Amino acid sequence: MRRCFYVKAFALLVTMAFVITGCSGSKPAGQGTADKQQESGKPIVLRVGHVLSEEHPYHLGLLKFKELVEQKTNGKVEVQVFPSSQLGNERDMLEGLKLGTLEMALTGTGVTQNYQKKLSLFSLPYIFRDSEHAYKVADGPIGQELYGLLEQNGIKVLAAYENGFRQVSNNKRPINSPADLKGLKIRTPEAEIYLDTLKAMGANSFPMASGEVYTALQQGTMDGQENALIHIWYSKVWEVQKYIAITNHIYDPAPLSISLKTWNSLPKDIQEAVAAAATESRDYQRQVYQEQSKDAENKLREKGIEITKPDLAPFREAVQQVWQKYEPVIGKDLIDKAVNTK
Numbered sequence: 001m002r003r004c005f006y007v008k009a010f011a012l013l014v015t016m017a018f019v020i021t022g023c024s025g026s027k028p029a030g031q032g033t034a035d036k037q038q039e040s041g042k043p044i045v046l047r048v049g050h051v052l053s054e055e056h057p058y059h060l061g062l063l064k065f066k067e068l069v070e071q072k073t074n075g076k077v078e079v080q081v082f083p084s085s086q087l088g089n090e091r092d093m094l095e096g097l098k099l100g101t102l103e104m105a106l107t108g109t110g111v112t113q114n115y116q117k118k119l120s121l122f123s124l125p126y127i128f129r130d131s132e133h134a135y136k137v138a139d140g141p142i143g144q145e146l147y148g149l150l151e152q153n154g155i156k157v158l159a160a161y162e163n164g165f166r167q168v169s170n171n172k173r174p175i176n177s178p179a180d181l182k183g184l185k186i187r188t189p190e191a192e193i194y195l196d197t198l199k200a201m202g203a204n205s206f207p208m209a210s211g212e213v214y215t216a217l218q219q220g221t222m223d224g225q226e227n228a229l230i231h232i233w234y235s236k237v238w239e240v241q242k243y244i245a246i247t248n249h250i251y252d253p254a255p256l257s258i259s260l261k262t263w264n265s266l267p268k269d270i271q272e273a274v275a276a277a278a279t280e281s282r283d284y285q286r287q288v289y290q291e292q293s294k295d296a297e298n299k300l301r302e303k304g305i306e307i308t309k310p311d312l313a314p315f316r317e318a319v320q321q322v323w324q325k326y327e328p329v330i331g332k333d334l335i336d337k338a339v340n341t342k
Helices: 002-025 033-039 057-072 090-099 117-123 131-139 141-153 192-200 210-219 229-234 260-265 268-302 313-318 320-330 332-339
Strands: 044-049 077-082 104-106 155-165 167-170 185-188 204-207 224-227 243-245 251-259 306-308
Touching: 044 057, 057 077, 057 104, 057 155, 057 251, 057 268, 077 268, 090 104, 090 155, 090 251, 117 131, 117 141, 117 192, 117 251, 117 320, 117 332, 131 141, 131 155, 131 251, 131 268, 141 155, 141 251, 141 332, 155 229, 155 260, 155 268, 167 229, 185 192, 185 210, 192 204, 192 320, 210 224, 229 268, 251 260, 251 268, 268 306, 313 320, 320 332
Parallel strands: 044 077, 044 104, 185 204, 185 224, 243 306
Antiparallel strands: 104 251, 155 251, 167 224, 167 243
């Protein structure tokens, strides 16, 4: 009996020791990798990827973001920038954000629409009068509402960088009207509204990841593609194209996003520093983008590309069917608010 008593008493003491140890070692909800890195004295590492070259305004904006984050956090955070699809294509990177296997990414708007269809508002053809109009929509309440929807997918947008208005290039003929696009095989981003827009304008449109475009044009699998002049220049698409039409059919904001899992693991002061750096680097990136845009057209002409500037009225008329298709998806009220933003 006495032996049994001692055994039970010993078991009780062991149990209490485990309970006390467990309580003293517990962490508040939300602490994760970032907390462990800080506790170890190592900086929090934020990897951010994009699909364009090191000369592109995407990359220059992210280098400014890196500088600002590291400055504002006194070195507590280290930002590592990976250009040229080193961390995968845009779809791969967004999946990484969703799963929490990648911290940050800078992508085009098109691929985000695969997660939240209402984001198609940003890609409605000819919805924006100019860049300033687009900035006000993306940075204001409408942008906050739409980008906020991505948090349901584990993705938080910190700022909207710029990728400018999109133009059409091809190898077959100059484009002066929608009729000139008839029969041309044109690559678009992997988003339905881009496909619908080019189809409405008269082309045969096909989705393709950006890293595959040059080879497709070179081999003749595609006749052309559509993108901003800066991207056409830096991706060297001009080497395998003869004609560019300034159609300005879609403006493309570029969300700088962070995995919600990563964001929630950051201490509040670090979150504030990262958010502030995103906004400041956004303004810097837009300025760089505008400056480089002025040079891109001249450089492309110097390389022998024939650039046309068609009357856009027939193109605007042709894409009305796209507006009709996406109005129920986006909501007429939201579209009207965006159109009337001053």
